[in-house]
Amino acid sequence: MLVKNAADRLIETKIKNRSFEPFKGAKKYSYRSKVTDLMTALKKCGLKDGFTLSFHHQLRNGDFVINQTLEAVRELGVKNIHMAQTAMFNVHQPVIDFIKEGVVNRIEGSINGVVGDYISKNPLDFPVILRSHGGRWAAVKTGELHPDIAIIAASSADERGNATGVLGDNAFGPISYSQVDAIHADKVIVVTDTIVDYPCEYQEIQERYVDYVAQVDRIGDPDKIMSGTTKITEDPTKLGIAHKCVDLMDAAGIIKNDMVFQSGAGGISLAAMKFLGEKLEEKNIVAKCATGGLTKLIIDIYESGHVKHLYYSQVFDGYSVNWVKNNLELPADIGHYADPTSKGRTIDGLDTVVLGATEVDTDFNVNVNTHSDGRLLHGIGGHQDTAAGASLCIITCPIFRKKNPVVRENVTTITTPGDVVDAIVTNEGIAINPRRKDLIKKVKGKIDIVSIEELKNMAYDETGGPVKPNRGNEIIGLTKWFDGTLLDVIYRVKE
Amino acid sequence: MLVKNAADRLIETKIKNRSFEPFKGAKKYSYRSKVTDLMTALKKCGLKDGFTLSFHHQLRNGDFVINQTLEAVRELGVKNIHMAQTAMFNVHQPVIDFIKEGVVNRIEGSINGVVGDYISKNPLDFPVILRSHGGRWAAVKTGELHPDIAIIAASSADERGNATGVLGDNAFGPISYSQVDAIHADKVIVVTDTIVDYPCEYQEIQERYVDYVAQVDRIGDPDKIMSGTTKITEDPTKLGIAHKCVDLMDAAGIIKNDMVFQSGAGGISLAAMKFLGEKLEEKNIVAKCATGGLTKLIIDIYESGHVKHLYYSQVFDGYSVNWVKNNLELPADIGHYADPTSKGRTIDGLDTVVLGATEVDTDFNVNVNTHSDGRLLHGIGGHQDTAAGASLCIITCPIFRKKNPVVRENVTTITTPGDVVDAIVTNEGIAINPRRKDLIKKVKGKIDIVSIEELKNMAYDETGGPVKPNRGNEIIGLTKWFDGTLLDVIYRVKE
Numbered sequence A, B: 001m002l003v004k005n006a007a008d009r010l011i012e013t014k015i016k017n018r019s020f021e022p023f024k025g026a027k028k029y030s031y032r033s034k035v036t037d038l039m040t041a042l043k044k045c046g047l048k049d050g051f052t053l054s055f056h057h058q059l060r061n062g063d064f065v066i067n068q069t070l071e072a073v074r075e076l077g078v079k080n081i082h083m084a085q086t087a088m089f090n091v092h093q094p095v096i097d098f099i100k101e102g103v104v105n106r107i108e109g110s111i112n113g114v115v116g117d118y119i120s121k122n123p124l125d126f127p128v129i130l131r132s133h134g135g136r137w138a139a140v141k142t143g144e145l146h147p148d149i150a151i152i153a154a155s156s157a158d159e160r161g162n163a164t165g166v167l168g169d170n171a172f173g174p175i176s177y178s179q180v181d182a183i184h185a186d187k188v189i190v191v192t193d194t195i196v197d198y199p200c201e202y203q204e205i206q207e208r209y210v211d212y213v214a215q216v217d218r219i220g221d222p223d224k225i226m227s228g229t230t231k232i233t234e235d236p237t238k239l240g241i242a243h244k245c246v247d248l249m250d251a252a253g254i255i256k257n258d259m260v261f262q263s264g265a266g267g268i269s270l271a272a273m274k275f276l277g278e279k280l281e282e283k284n285i286v287a288k289c290a291t292g293g294l295t296k297l298i299i300d301i302y303e304s305g306h307v308k309h310l311y312y313s314q315v316f317d318g319y320s321v322n323w324v325k326n327n328l329e330l331p332a333d334i335g336h337y338a339d340p341t342s343k344g345r346t347i348d349g350l351d352t353v354v355l356g357a358t359e360v361d362t363d364f365n366v367n368v369n370t371h372s373d374g375r376l377l378h379g380i381g382g383h384q385d386t387a388a389g390a391s392l393c394i395i396t397c398p399i400f401r402k403k404n405p406v407v408r409e410n411v412t413t414i415t416t417p418g419d420v421v422d423a424i425v426t427n428e429g430i431a432i433n434p435r436r437k438d439l440i441k442k443v444k445g446k447i448d449i450v451s452i453e454e455l456k457n458m459a460y461d462e463t464g465g466p467v468k469p470n471r472g473n474e475i476i477g478l479t480k481w482f483d484g485t486l487l488d489v490i491y492r493v494k495e
Helices: A038-044 A065-075 A094-100 A114-121 A133-142 A179-184 A236-251 A267-283 A296-303 A318-326 A334-338 A383-389 A437-443 A452-463 B038-044 B065-075 B094-100 B114-121 B133-142 B179-184 B236-251 B267-283 B296-303 B318-326 B334-338 B383-389 B437-443 B452-463
Strands: A002-004 A010-012 A052-055 A081-085 A104-107 A128-130 A149-154 A187-192 A212-215 A260-263 A287-294 A307-312 A350-355 A359-361 A390-396 A423-426 A429-432 A471-480 A486-493 B002-004 B010-012 B052-055 B081-085 B104-107 B128-130 B149-154 B187-192 B212-215 B260-263 B287-294 B307-312 B350-355 B359-361 B390-396 B423-426 B429-432 B471-480 B486-493
Touching: A010 B486, A038 A065, A038 A187, A038 A212, A052 A065, A065 A081, A065 A094, A065 A149, A065 A187, A094 A104, A094 A114, A114 A471, A114 A486, A133 A179, A133 A334, A133 A383, A149 A179, A179 A334, A236 A267, A236 A390, A236 A423, A236 A437, A260 A267, A267 A296, A267 A350, A267 A390, A287 A296, A287 A318, A296 A307, A296 A318, A334 A383, A350 A383, A383 A390, A423 A452, A429 A437, A429 A452, A486 B010, B038 B065, B038 B187, B038 B212, B052 B065, B065 B081, B065 B094, B065 B149, B065 B187, B094 B104, B094 B114, B114 B471, B114 B486, B133 B179, B133 B334, B133 B383, B149 B179, B179 B334, B236 B267, B236 B350, B236 B390, B236 B423, B236 B437, B260 B267, B267 B296, B267 B350, B267 B390, B287 B296, B287 B318, B296 B307, B296 B318, B334 B383, B350 B383, B383 B390, B423 B452, B429 B437, B429 B452
Parallel strands: A052 A081, A052 A149, A081 A104, A128 A471, A149 A187, A187 A212, A260 A287, A260 A350, A287 A307, A350 A390, A390 A423, B052 B081, B052 B149, B081 B104, B128 B471, B149 B187, B187 B212, B260 B287, B260 B350, B287 B307, B350 B390, B390 B423
Antiparallel strands: A002 A010, A423 A429, A471 A486, B002 B010, B423 B429, B471 B486
């Protein structure tokens, strides 16, 4: 059909079976400042009962944003919020009150510490769903977890919504968890205490995704943003375990030029990285790439010339936060780092990763989520992702802690299945997963290995064996494997 | 239902009405090199008749990738390919043969020069669809234009598919058109002549989106990658027009601190930028931001301290390509720059842009696509996007060229509607769109203005008026406004 469009042209609305809409007129595109306060932003985003709000955890135990947001939600009289944070810490203790008041009734995200302890004893409306970093990214990408509003903490942002974690008094390193939320959430609010001139000089989150910039007094407490989990242990037992990790890597033949490695943020893992750095120096080896969280320790290895590139998704200490301002290197958002639905990730083919555990079992299953009394106290983080990505996944732990056997018949909760765990390094020796015959053959004669059963027996001898947790029947939490399948359930703990 | 999953745990498959799939086992994730040859890559991507292949144009008239890809397609015996390139140049003359042979039968993308000339006279199976940069991004994002395979030229890439246009002998600046193709195409092939060690040090395209890395001898001819459109004119008439642009900006009061400006790549536009730079210097003014294509000219203004930030989506000359390696500043992919479906773009609220025209009419409509004889010889580029984004959109042109009136009653093809065109600056004076009463008031008494009808009359007097093109009835092309609506149709030209 011939019609005259708004430009006064005669055009067809159907050409060879394809339909066309006539031009309706053109207008100028301008911009408005998106800066407002948090309450107004939430209101304008249409906040209502039952909404899912997502948050990142890069302000760690110094974060003020989750609490402030929930206060605004309460003020607005809205209930039954589903939290979809990437992690939660002790600073989020007020969330317990928000749960009691009915402001929050579900959580799909990692919980560390007091909130986990509370929920372990007081089940929510629906079990807490725990996912790895990569698993959560995939869940948001595929729509399994859909944030109605993404709340993105930024240490600086401009009035149009370009935002960063690199600049400002509360800098915490490049924002790397929230890109997928920014793209898929219906509405996006950047929360910042520092409005900078347009254009913001770093832009991990860009204006194209942002509806509002909520200005608050302070997004966090910089002293607590840099978490205590990044201190290297001084405990001689733990240092001994760390040394054994490097001995194992060496025996396995992976300490060589162009190796790619990662450490977790725990004390033993960091110490192992320190000793690995020394080994690289001693053998005059240059690694290709270090991935994962950035610390001064890793930067030192980089600056000594013993690792060529740094890929990092988190920045753990103040030194590193300052360093990245001038040496951005290769920041990787979590999708680049660990999205299991992607066509390639920075952690695929890691040579080695050193990770922690609250418990391990004789099937090499690892628990990092619950304590042996059953309480849910930790998130999954990148544990699953890197374990499956690494050729040599090393789990470190003492065989027992106080009167509790860490090496045991069955872990309380499976975080990472034994299928992808290659070695368990303890104060009483190194056990290698019998599935890894190749690895056993490689290290034979170079280092001593023990069976996991021996380690378990020693642990049971010293402690009298595990004490059964006092559990109820209600499921309070779930661990998912990063492909979305259900790995384990976590039961209520009776007080 | 209680089932035992692959981790030997008893789990429920339904919890409070939500279904869960049991864990089925975990495996290690590794990586393989994605490097292969172009033909193998196409085959493995399942290339078949009727597929849509997308390309970017950042190698401009030095591009070898489109021709090489179509040769491989021919070799594989595949027909009826739909081309979805961002632009095409004279170097792509072989496409005419591919059309004649039936290898290519549709084009949705900009065509410059010989291929456009050919199609103007020899209609394809379906009209060529022309979109602006931002309009094309939106069309791929929304699925209106769906590439089966995205072919992404890169001047360097690593074996996993991390790719850049910044490094290598044929560097052309950050890849900025292809992110949307990488995300939405079913399959993605990076084509490069330079495989670098993993990890590639710049990564505008990341491995997560890439299926194959096709290694070719050469992706292009560096001498021609840097296009001739970026030379500043020496023609005194054109220089006069450029000077008038700056006079108009000054009269309109936009030459002030924190202004944001852009130029097109044409000779007059670049000259106008040079004079704007001189004016900034003379008035000691510091602009906030320059957007668009990067040239030495713009870098000089930046380095002189008269513009604070550079946002750029293309890099036009060798000097700038080298410069960005060490001074990345703020590269913006086309989605950030101009996606009309986004929540904010770098071009929103531009203070001014200076653009060219093949024709303008008394309704201030602008044509950049066809010549007055009706032949389709140019793409839309960012013309529509920036015209609508700028508060003061200035079109520059002489009132006639040879015996052809440029200012006329009706443009042959509408590229950018008069609704968003504010002023037309010619060798015979400046016409301001009567819709812009505010602008007319502002400049009154400061500069002379003429009516567009006067300019048209002068042009007609000098040339004897327009000659009607010798057109057929078949529609060979369409121009779309960036919102996807149909702006104009382009007819066959009889030989």
